[in-house]
Amino acid sequence: MFVPVSCDALLYHWPKATVALILINVAVFVAMLTGRIDPLHGWVLMYGQGLHPTEWFLSLFTHAGLGHLLGNMFFLWTFGLVTEGKLGSLRFLACYLLIGAGESGLEQAIMLHASPGPGSLGASAAIYGLMAMACIWAPMNEVKMVGFFGYYFFTFDVAVGLLSAIYVGFDLTLVMLLGSDAASSLLHLTGAVIGGVLGTVLLKRKLVECEHWDLFAVLRDEAGKPTAAELAPPSAEAVAAHQQRRSQEAKRKILAYLHINEAPQALLLIRKLQDLKLPLELNRNEQLSLILGLHKHKRWAESAPLMAKFLEEFPDDSAAVRLRLAQICLVELQRPAKTLELLAPLSSAALNEKQNLLRKELTKVANKQIAEGAVELDEAI
Numbered sequence: 001m002f003v004p005v006s007c008d009a010l011l012y013h014w015p016k017a018t019v020a021l022i023l024i025n026v027a028v029f030v031a032m033l034t035g036r037i038d039p040l041h042g043w044v045l046m047y048g049q050g051l052h053p054t055e056w057f058l059s060l061f062t063h064a065g066l067g068h069l070l071g072n073m074f075f076l077w078t079f080g081l082v083t084e085g086k087l088g089s090l091r092f093l094a095c096y097l098l099i100g101a102g103e104s105g106l107e108q109a110i111m112l113h114a115s116p117g118p119g120s121l122g123a124s125a126a127i128y129g130l131m132a133m134a135c136i137w138a139p140m141n142e143v144k145m146v147g148f149f150g151y152y153f154f155t156f157d158v159a160v161g162l163l164s165a166i167y168v169g170f171d172l173t174l175v176m177l178l179g180s181d182a183a184s185s186l187l188h189l190t191g192a193v194i195g196g197v198l199g200t201v202l203l204k205r206k207l208v209e210c211e212h213w214d215l216f217a218v219l220r221d222e223a224g225k226p227t228a229a230e231l232a233p234p235s236a237e238a239v240a241a242h243q244q245r246r247s248q249e250a251k252r253k254i255l256a257y258l259h260i261n262e263a264p265q266a267l268l269l270i271r272k273l274q275d276l277k278l279p280l281e282l283n284r285n286e287q288l289s290l291i292l293g294l295h296k297h298k299r300w301a302e303s304a305p306l307m308a309k310f311l312e313e314f315p316d317d318s319a320a321v322r323l324r325l326a327q328i329c330l331v332e333l334q335r336p337a338k339t340l341e342l343l344a345p346l347s348s349a350a351l352n353e354k355q356n357l358l359r360k361e362l363t364k365v366a367n368k369q370i371a372e373g374a375v376e377l378d379e380a381i
Contacts, residue, residue, distance in 0.1 A: 001148045003071065004078035007134075007160065009085055009141040012209075012256050017089040018080030021096065022073050025123065028061045029069050040118065045104050047111040047119035056104035057097065062121040075127045078143055082134040082160065086208045095133070095198060100126030103191045120187060128167075128188045129195025135164035136199040136215045137208055140223065161215065168192055209249070247278050255286065263293025267302060284314055291321075300332035319350055326362050336366035 031037040045059040046052065063069040084092035103125040111119060134141075139161030147154050171185035180186070202208050203216075210217070217223045250273055257266035267290065273280050282290065287310050294303040307325040311318045326342040329335040343363055348356055 002145050003074040004143045004163070005074060005146050005155075006144045007078050007081045007138075007141055008144075009082045009134075009138050009160075010253070010256075011081065011085040011260060012252060013085055013088045013092075014256070014259050015077075015080050015084045015089075017093045017096075018077060018084050021080070021093075021123075022076060025061050025063065025069065025073060025076075029063055029066075032062065039121065044121045045108055045119045046117070047108070047114040048116035050112070051105070051108055053101070053105070056101040056108070059104055059121045060097075060100040060123050060126055063123075064121060068122060072123045072127055075131070076123060079127060079130040079134045082138050082141065083130050086137055086210075087202075091207075095195075095202075096126055096130065099129030099191055099194045099198065102194050103129070103187065106190065107187065120183070124184065125187045125191030128191035129198070131164050131167065132192040132195035133199035133202075134160050136196060136203060137210050138213060139164075139215045139218055140213055161218070243278055246276075247273065247280055250278070251280060251282075254280075254282075254290075258286070258289045258293055261293060261296060263290055264297055264299060264302075266290060267294065267299075284310075287313075288321075300328045304328055304333065319346060319355065322346060323351075323355055323358055323362075327358070330362055330366055330369075334369075336369040339363075339366040340370075 028037060028043075032039055032043075037043060039062050042052070042054055043058045043062045045055050063072065080092070083095070087095065100123065104120075107120065139159060141160050142157040143160055143163050145156055145158055145163075147156070168189065171182070171188045174182040174185040175189065178185075203210065203214055212225060213223050217225075250269055254266045254269050257263065257269070270280060270290075287306065291303050291306050291310065294300075294306070304325060307321055307328075310321055311325070314321075322342055323346070326339045329342065330339040339362055343359055343366075346359055348359075351359060
């Protein structure tokens with residue numbers, strides 16, 4: 001048995017909708033087990049009883065057993081990371097429901113004249129649609145798979161494109177061999193077709209950014225390479241507009257890194273922008289988020305210049321930052337003289353009781369180190 005558990009695709013958006021969908025699926029499954037939901041009352045796609053749009057949506061959250069639920073949720077998490085990471089929560093949710101409800105509506109319409117009774121349930125078709133979208137947008141990204149063999153398990157990586165081809169190929173083979181007896185495979189393939197068409201349309205309309213690593217670029221052997229239009233000498237206006245777009249996209253990535261507690265990666269991107277002389281403006285809260293994120297990773301020396309810059313930009317709102325920077329200079333950077341310089345502008349009246357105690361303690365320790373002949377070698381700030 002093999003299940004996907006994660007993907008290395010860069011998250012431009014935190015997968016909030018994916019997590020919400022998983023929680024809803026689990027909640028509905030528990031409600032079914034406890035008898036609070038009767039699946040035959042609107043939660044299963046029925047055949048031969050007319051068209052019922054509510055069933056198109058509700059059946060997406062119903063599962064036949066624990067194995068069915070767990071398998072689907074692992075796949076939803078993995079491919080939700082890729083698709084929601086590029087689309088954002090609202091557009092991702094719209095695509096997910098469109099694929100799932102679209103497949104269910106088509107299925108119920110085809111089976112209008114079948115014998116009345118329960119037809120199908122589950123999120124598999126919608127998830128196959130997400131898998132097809134991920135294959136088109138990020139075929140070279142790798143999915144971490146976990147394999148189970150008895151009580152043992154092992155992990156390995158496989159490209160999104162290859163994994164999608166394996167699952168679609170398997171279902172296609174079953175359909176060719178068994179025909180209509182392979183009903184679940186037919187539903188999977190229908191979801192994949194809808195997702196593939198939707199993913200292609202969104203890509204061609206430039207509503208997702210794949211940075212030339214999409215499936216079509218890979219098949220043309222142009223993956224990661226600039227297009228002919230990008231190689232042509234641009235006008236001054238085009239250069240300015242391009243730089244503005246790059247700055248905006250970079251800031252979006254920086255904020256995404258901060259949101260997932262990857263401040264060191266955000267700082268690397270900021271430095272790259274500085275090397276390229278591209279403009280970047282971070283407001284007060286964004287700067288504090290970057291500083292605090294670096295502190296969580298104990299990147300004291302890298303945070304110190306950012307804190308000094310913050311003090312220059314926001315001198316009237318910096319007592320706590322000044323105290324923290326003084327503490328870092330003393331404890332982490334061994335710069336007692338710089339510590340005293342930072343503490344000098346602070347008055348007792350501007351600090352609360354706890355801050356005053358910290359200021360006095362830092363002053364005492366810094367003076368003691370200077371008296372003992374401390375030599376400052378670090379010029380980080």
